Amino acid sequence: MTQQQTSWNIAMIQCDIRMGRPAENREIVESWMEKAVSQAVKPDVIVLPEMWNTGYALEQIHELADVDGRETREWISGFARRNAVRIVAGSIAEKRGGDVYNTMRIYDGSGEEVASYSKMHLFRLMQEEKHLAPGESAVTFDLDGQTSGASICYDIRFPELMRTLALTGAKVLFVPAAWPHPRLHHWRTLLMARAIENQMYVIACNRTGLSGKDNFFGHSMIIDPWGEVIAEGGEKEGIIAGQIDLSLVDEVRSRIPVFEDRRPSLYNVTP
Numbered sequence: 001m002t003q004q005q006t007s008w009n010i011a012m013i014q015c016d017i018r019m020g021r022p023a024e025n026r027e028i029v030e031s032w033m034e035k036a037v038s039q040a041v042k043p044d045v046i047v048l049p050e051m052w053n054t055g056y057a058l059e060q061i062h063e064l065a066d067v068d069g070r071e072t073r074e075w076i077s078g079f080a081r082r083n084a085v086r087i088v089a090g091s092i093a094e095k096r097g098g099d100v101y102n103t104m105r106i107y108d109g110s111g112e113e114v115a116s117y118s119k120m121h122l123f124r125l126m127q128e129e130k131h132l133a134p135g136e137s138a139v140t141f142d143l144d145g146q147t148s149g150a151s152i153c154y155d156i157r158f159p160e161l162m163r164t165l166a167l168t169g170a171k172v173l174f175v176p177a178a179w180p181h182p183r184l185h186h187w188r189t190l191l192m193a194r195a196i197e198n199q200m201y202v203i204a205c206n207r208t209g210l211s212g213k214d215n216f217f218g219h220s221m222i223i224d225p226w227g228e229v230i231a232e233g234g235e236k237e238g239i240i241a242g243q244i245d246l247s248l249v250d251e252v253r254s255r256i257p258v259f260e261d262r263r264p265s266l267y268n269v270t271p
């Protein structure tokens with residue numbers, strides 16, 4: 001894709017993840033990515049789900065986490081470069097200093113790492129806060145001159161974060177996730193709302209499979225800034241693909257000028 005091109009083919013890897021088996025998970029994810037780049041419509045951007053290296057093996061997370069993300073960063077960067085594909089590498093359990101973070105890294109088509117984001121809202125229902133350290137900053141990043149925002153799973157329940165990302169220039173929101181039943185209705189509704197209220201694309205890649213008592217339902221989604229669903233997976237593993245046209249963001253924002261009509265001084269919240 002050139003600097004000027006505003007259309008991306010997206011491929012989301014909606015796969016199952018083996019709890020506590022990083023080497024096996026790398027093979028699984030790599031083989032899905034190989035499949036994605038050999039499809040007739042080659043993706044511009046590949047997106048992975050949340051915590052795909054370890055799953056929710058939180059009791060052993062300090063032993064299993066990738067130290068400084070070193071191993072994952074090297075092979076993902078190599079894959080991006082060899083295949084000239086951008087990768088929003090979902091998230092992995094990553095050890096930095098004495099702490100483990102749920103961290104997303106993003107690569108451009110030359111394999112250069114352009115940004116990283118650590119999940120800032122830890123999900124107590126799955127006891128993340130007992131084992132993981134939270135990220136402390138919101139992140140937007142540039143791919144081919146287009147600004148996107150980073151978020152992970154539970155983050156979508158915090159509309160302030162998405163609004164901050166949109167105000168910082170994001171036209172696309174990426175959401176790697178490990179979101180289980182029985183909250184499919186929340187997942188679909190929240191993603192739809194984040195797309196409509198911020199008039200941006202939402203690209204949300206959720207894992208599948210059973211893990212302990214959690215049943216992850218897939219339903220990865222691409223939603224356009226008008227709230228139309230471009231692609232949606234079912235509950236099975238697979239590559240969920242769709243094309244987005246970033247010029248639609250400006251069109252929708254000029255049709256209903258929400259960002260011009262905001263009255264932030266009256267809301268008594270920041271920003």
Ligand SMILES: O=C(O)CCC(=O)C(=O)O
Pocket residue numbers: 123126152153154155157178179180183186
């Ligand atoms: O908010 C939810 O219902 C699910 C969130 C979640 O599973 C996560 O953040 O890992």
